[in-house]
Amino acid sequence: ILNVEQSPQSLHVQEGDSTNFTCSFPSSNFYALHWYRWETAKSPEALFVMTLNGDEKKKGRISATLNTKEGYSYLYIKGSQPEDSATYLCASDGGATNKLIFGTGTLLAVQP
Amino acid sequence: DAGVIQSPRHEVTEMGQEVTLRCKPISGHDYLFWYRQTMMRGLELLIYFNNNVPIDDSGMPEDRFSAKMPNASFSTLKIQPSEPRDSAVYFCASSPYIGEQYFGPGTRLTVT
Numbered sequence: 615i616l617n618v619e620q621s622p623q624s625l626h627v628q629e630g631d632s633t634n635f636t637c638s639f640p641s642s643n644f645y646a647l648h649w650y651r652w653e654t655a656k657s658p659e660a661l662f663v664m665t666l667n668g669d670e671k672k673k674g675r676i677s678a679t680l681n682t683k684e685g686y687s688y689l690y691i692k693g694s695q696p697e698d699s700a701t702y703l704c705a706s707d708g709g710a711t712n713k714l715i716f717g718t719g720t721l722l723a724v725q726p
Numbered sequence: 727d728a729g730v731i732q733s734p735r736h737e738v739t740e741m742g743q744e745v746t747l748r749c750k751p752i753s754g755h756d757y758l759f760w761y762r763q764t765m766m767r768g769l770e771l772l773i774y775f776n777n778n779v780p781i782d783d784s785g786m787p788e789d790r791f792s793a794k795m796p797n798a799s800f801s802t803l804k805i806q807p808s809e810p811r812d813s814a815v816y817f818c819a820s821s822p823y824i825g826e827q828y829f830g831p832g833t834r835l836t837v838t
Binding site for chain 1: 770827832
């Protein structure tokens with residue numbers, strides 16, 4: 615994988631559903647994997663930065679896992695709420711350069 | 727801290743005109759980034775600075791784009807001459823170290 619890829623592109627769920635999406639990134643020269651939350655008409659906000667294989671991070675109902683050997687990360691949202699509606703971006707830093715390569719994001723819409 | 731400040735928030739200009747976008751990073755942050763967001767290409771890094779020095783400008787589309795950081799609290803991104811395909815949202819972000827980045831509100835540029 616040469617680029618950062620995210621799937622699915624978009625997701626529509628009902629309030630209360632749990633959901634997850636995937637980020638795939640180049641596993642060679644890996645340094646860190648970032649997740650950002652981007653609400654419409656606002657700017658991206660950092661959720662997590664993960665560096666170690668097997669890392670798991672949690673913030674409220676949102677959690678993320680990291681597999682650096684196979685080059686993927688999962689973001690989970692438990693019991694989705696309408697306020698979780700946003701685009702979730704992941705980005706890879708391939709060499710401790712602070713230069714992030716962003717995926718195109720997963721657009722999550724949570725319907726009440 | 728007020729966060730990353732960008733100005734103007736919206737800019738509408740005619741093709742051929744010079745456009746200057748401004749950014750004030752969060753005080754104490756050593757890294758400053760300029761990104762461009764378009765529907766086609768998502769969020770792309772244009773250039774970033776570390777301690778006011780440009781580190782990587784490989785994302786700058788062409789010679790019409792230039793960026794400067796004369797001091798730790800100010801950076802500009804200039805497009806001269808502007809073209810309709812430059813229309814996008816331009817984000818500035820800053821970071822205190824190699825890690826999560828803090829984004830400004832963005833400048834929406836429209837070139838007619």
